[in-house]
Structure formats: C-alpha cells, structure tokens
Amino acid sequence: MTEKVYVNRTLNLRKIRIIGFDMDHTLVRYHSEAFEETTHRLVVERLIRSKKYPEIIGSFAFDYNLAIRGLVIDKRKGNLLKVSRHGAIRAAMHGTKVMDFHDQKLAYGSTYIDLRDSRYSAVDTAFSLSTASLFMQLVECKDSNSSLALPDYEQMANDLMSEVDGAHRDGSLKGLVRKDLDKYIIKDPDVVEGLEKYRKHGKRLFLLTNSDFNYTKLLLDYAIQPFLKDVKHWSDLFEFVITAAQKPRFFFDSIPFLKVDLATAEMTNQEGVLVPGIYQGGCAQDFTRDLQLDGDEILYLGDHIYGDILRLKKDCNWRTAMVIEDLECEVEKNKIVEPIQKDIEKLMNEKHPIEVKIVDTISEQIEKKLSKSSEVESLQKQIEQIDEKIGIKIRERQNHFNPYWGEVMRTGNEESYFAHQTERFACIYMTKLSDLLEMSPRTYFRAPRIPMPHEMS
Ligand SMILES: [Mg+2]
Incomplete structure (x- = not known):
C-alpha cells in the first residue's frame, strides 16, 4: 500500500489517547x-x-x-x-x-x-x-x-x-x-467508518472548531449523522464538541468553557471539571488538565497552519497533524512530471563540468596573468544553450500544476514557505482525514532520515 500519511516527526499512534479534529476543511470537506x-x-x-x-x-x-x-x-x-x-x-x-x-x-x-x-x-x-x-x-x-x-x-x-x-x-x-x-459540502462515509474504527480501539475523539454551535450542528447532522453505525448520534461519537473556540487563542489564552444544550442551544457556565458534552469557547490548558492527560497524548488535526497548527505547536505540547487538500493533485502530478524532472537533472549535470571549467580557466588567467582566451566565450555559449533547454523543460513541468504558480509545496528546487511551515509545525500531514483513518490506530509513523547536504557528497 502506498503511504498516504507523510511524516515529519515520529509519531506512535498507540501512545495517543485522544484525537481532536477541526471541522471545516478537516473533518468536513467542502466543494x-x-x-x-x-x-x-x-x-x-x-x-x-x-x-x-x-x-x-x-x-x-x-x-x-x-x-x-x-x-x-x-x-x-x-x-x-x-x-x-x-x-x-x-x-x-x-x-x-x-x-x-x-x-x-x-x-x-x-x-x-x-x-x-x-x-x-x-x-x-x-x-x-x-x-x-x-x-x-x-x-x-x-x-x-x-x-x-x-x-x-x-x-x-x-x-x-x-x-x-x-x-x-x-x-x-x-x-x-x-x-x-449538496452544493458546498462533501459527504464522506469513509471518515465516519474510520472514526468508528478508532473508537473500537479505545481512542477517544473530540471536535474543536471555530464555527458556532448552530453551524457545527448543521454540518455534523448532514455529513456525519447519516453514516453512523455503532452509535446513535454524533454527540456519542465525539466525547467533547467544542464550538466557537477562537483558535489560535484557544491554545494559549485562558478562556472559560460554556456548556451548550444540544436540544435548545442554550448556554450555561461550566462549573468544575469538564465532563463529556458540547461546549463553546474554552482553552487547551483547562482541557488538558481536566482530562488528566499529558499534552503528547493528544493529537490534533487541522487544515490551517496558523490557526490550528503553528500556535498549538508553539504553546502546547499536543501532537499535530495537518490536512492539506491541495496535495491531492500534487502527489499525482509529481508522478507525471517525473520524466521531465529527470531531463532537467540530466541537463544540470551536463552544465556542471562546463561551469567548473570556466571557473578554472578564468582563475588560471588571473593567477598566471594570461591574456583572455576565446575558450571561455565558447563555454559560456554552451551554458546558455543548456539553460535555454532547461527553461523549456521547467515551463513544461510547471504547466502540469497551477498555470500561474506551479506547485504549492515547492518553488523550483527549494521548499515553498508554506512547505517549510508544514515541516516545522506538523508532526504528520496528509491530503484528507480518511487517509489517516484507513491506517490502524496502532500505527507507528516513523520520520524518514533526510540527508543533509554534507551527507550527500
Ligand atoms: Mg479548518
């Protein structure tokens, strides 16, 4: 099976006691x-x-x-x-x-x-x-x-x-x-099936969204409720449903929880230790304390690098997972452009010895006080010709991605800023939630060893 969960930092799912989900674009996808x-x-x-x-x-x-x-x-x-x-x-x-x-x-x-x-x-x-x-x-x-x-x-x-x-x-x-x-929201029965599977393994689940209670209820009634098999209602699936959470403030501020009545949407102050239910507001500090968990026993999945992931990683020690919908096309297209990428690398390899030769020839001229030779000029011409071919190949490659911008995760040979943030703050990442849920809740996600430049020479 091809891996669909990508690992930045090693994560053992067996150590995770409770898994939280953002709603919009994470638990519930949009058209x-x-x-x-x-x-x-x-x-x-x-x-x-x-x-x-x-x-x-x-x-x-x-x-x-x-x-x-x-x-x-x-x-x-x-x-x-x-x-x-x-x-x-x-x-x-x-x-x-x-x-x-x-x-x-x-x-x-x-x-x-x-x-x-x-x-x-x-x-x-x-x-x-x-x-x-x-x-x-x-x-x-x-x-x-x-x-x-x-x-x-x-x-x-x-x-x-x-x-x-x-x-x-x-x-x-x-x-x-x-x-x-129907026009805006995607129904994904695989997500519900996956969540129920995780519950069978004893994983506790919660929802943490900035959307208000009424909108949360609307989407859960539509996208989750119809596909439930093991439990009667989505409020049984998620031990805690935290709405209007004001992320990223939720992760670093100290905001009290309000209890929400499922039937009437009425809100009351939450007194004492949190018990399973539906809430508004709140903060990570109280949540982690009342559940008597260590931060690294909590995994949170979101799609917003700033709102869901960055502050969470900086302020709490919860584990993080990011859903990047845009990757869906990118992973496929990376396979399609592989031969073009190979051509580009071949041309780069042709260019390298010529560049070295130019450097050596000019250095020799300077050091031995020789007059300029025509050789350098002809070598530079060769480089220009190769660059032209590389330019054509790069455009050909880019045309497979967004016509204006190319790929989300790369700018040429470098990572994009967005990719860099993902790498820094998300322990794991994936295209969609069901990619994680189809894996066993006992999976050990091991980060690949990525060689540094000095290790590749
Ligand atoms: Mg979201």
Whole structure:
C-alpha cells in the first residue's frame, strides 16, 4: 500500500489517547471551488453596497486558479507573491499580470521579505483563495481605470478582508451553505467508518472548531449523522464538541468553557471539571488538565497552519497533524512530471563540468596573468544553450500544476514557505482525514532520515 500519511516527526499512534479534529476543511470537506466562488460574489456585492465600490466590479468573474495556498499578499504594492522557505520571492503577480524577473527585482530588490510585517497577509487556508483572487482583480481594475474612485491598494485589501470576515461572521455565507448543502459540502462515509474504527480501539475523539454551535450542528447532522453505525448520534461519537473556540487563542489564552444544550442551544457556565458534552469557547490548558492527560497524548488535526497548527505547536505540547487538500493533485502530478524532472537533472549535470571549467580557466588567467582566451566565450555559449533547454523543460513541468504558480509545496528546487511551515509545525500531514483513518490506530509513523547536504557528497 502506498503511504498516504507523510511524516515529519515520529509519531506512535498507540501512545495517543485522544484525537481532536477541526471541522471545516478537516473533518468536513467542502466543494472548495463552489464555496470560494460564492464567497467571491458575496464579497463583491458587499463592497458595492457597504463600501460604495463602483458597480463595475460586479462584472468580475471568479478565477479559481488565480491563487493557491501558501501565497503572500503584499497589500501595499498590490502584488501576490510566492515565497521560498527563506522568504525569497520566487514568483509574483501584480494584479492579474505575471511579473517577470526584472519587475520583481525593481519592486523588491534581492531582499528577503519579512512576513511578520502587517503589509503582508498569507493565503493560508482554502477559505482565503477567493480573497487573494478578488484582491488581484481589484488591483487590475484600479490600474486600468484611473478615473474610477477606488482607494489605494492597501485600503482595498483591508476593505476586502473586513468584508470577507463580515460575510463569515454575520452568517450570510453560512446562510447560503444552509440553503444548498449538496452544493458546498462533501459527504464522506469513509471518515465516519474510520472514526468508528478508532473508537473500537479505545481512542477517544473530540471536535474543536471555530464555527458556532448552530453551524457545527448543521454540518455534523448532514455529513456525519447519516453514516453512523455503532452509535446513535454524533454527540456519542465525539466525547467533547467544542464550538466557537477562537483558535489560535484557544491554545494559549485562558478562556472559560460554556456548556451548550444540544436540544435548545442554550448556554450555561461550566462549573468544575469538564465532563463529556458540547461546549463553546474554552482553552487547551483547562482541557488538558481536566482530562488528566499529558499534552503528547493528544493529537490534533487541522487544515490551517496558523490557526490550528503553528500556535498549538508553539504553546502546547499536543501532537499535530495537518490536512492539506491541495496535495491531492500534487502527489499525482509529481508522478507525471517525473520524466521531465529527470531531463532537467540530466541537463544540470551536463552544465556542471562546463561551469567548473570556466571557473578554472578564468582563475588560471588571473593567477598566471594570461591574456583572455576565446575558450571561455565558447563555454559560456554552451551554458546558455543548456539553460535555454532547461527553461523549456521547467515551463513544461510547471504547466502540469497551477498555470500561474506551479506547485504549492515547492518553488523550483527549494521548499515553498508554506512547505517549510508544514515541516516545522506538523508532526504528520496528509491530503484528507480518511487517509489517516484507513491506517490502524496502532500505527507507528516513523520520520524518514533526510540527508543533509554534507551527507550527500
Ligand atoms: Mg479548518
């Protein structure tokens, strides 16, 4: 069987006593393109209505390919950036136009960007794809219609982000999902079967979501309840259902739990030690203490590197697992592009001895005070020819992935910033939850030994 769970840090599932799940995009998957298209439309309407943006933006068509996960929005310059693990810009768009290397250099020099700067905003969940693509369309619209009364790039980004937040918070997006669950939510019986299998092995399960109780109930009633076999109700499957959790604050702050009544949605203060049930709010510290568990006996799965994984890893010692839906296509496509990758490596190997020869020849000229030979020139020509072939192969390879951005996890030979964060903070990662659940709850996930550069020579 091919491994579908990828391991950054060794994890013995037998040592895990309780497993927690984020809901949106982790336990319950979305038809992402449909959901993001609806968000895009709703936010455009809100910008026109409440922020008085010109009506013309109502004609924007949603382009799902315009952004991928892990990109960075530069609000000030109106750019979307793909960044390497070191923070170097490796691809960029201004509005909906691709910036070439020369334009990138003009805009950013060769400095590394500091992602802690508030002018940058990461596209770090599937829910932010529509934000990124709408921002790029607004930038394009402003650039090509100077007479339009649009604010500066940074203000547009802030307006847009506040309307996206508003649409998520005030229930307008959720209202649309509620009306057409089939369109937006994926039913996955394998997940429910897997969860019941884990329970048979004595694993305790809990749900920890930022969604409110009513929306959580809606999705669980739709995507989990119909497939239950061993238990009657989803509230029996999950020992704790924690809603409106305010992650990442849940992991480092001290917020009291409120108890939620399943039938009436009424809330009361939680007194004393936590008992199985449905809650709102709360914090990891109280949860870990009341369950009398060590942090490393708890495994938590989420899809949001910042909200679910990063702060959790930094502030608690729970184990972490990340669901990266985007990997589904990437793993398949990596296999398809393997022959192209081999060609690229072959060409690189052809180039190397020529480069060495150039270095040696010029060094000799300098050291022995010789006059310039024509040999160097002809060697440089050879390199140019090989580079041209490599360029063609790289584009051919990239065309198999996102047409604008290529792969999510790589920028050329380097890891992308997103991949680097995943590697640092997620103990294991996978495309979808059922990939983990189809494995035995007794699995020992062993991290591969990854050679360092000095070990490969
Ligand atoms: Mg989520």
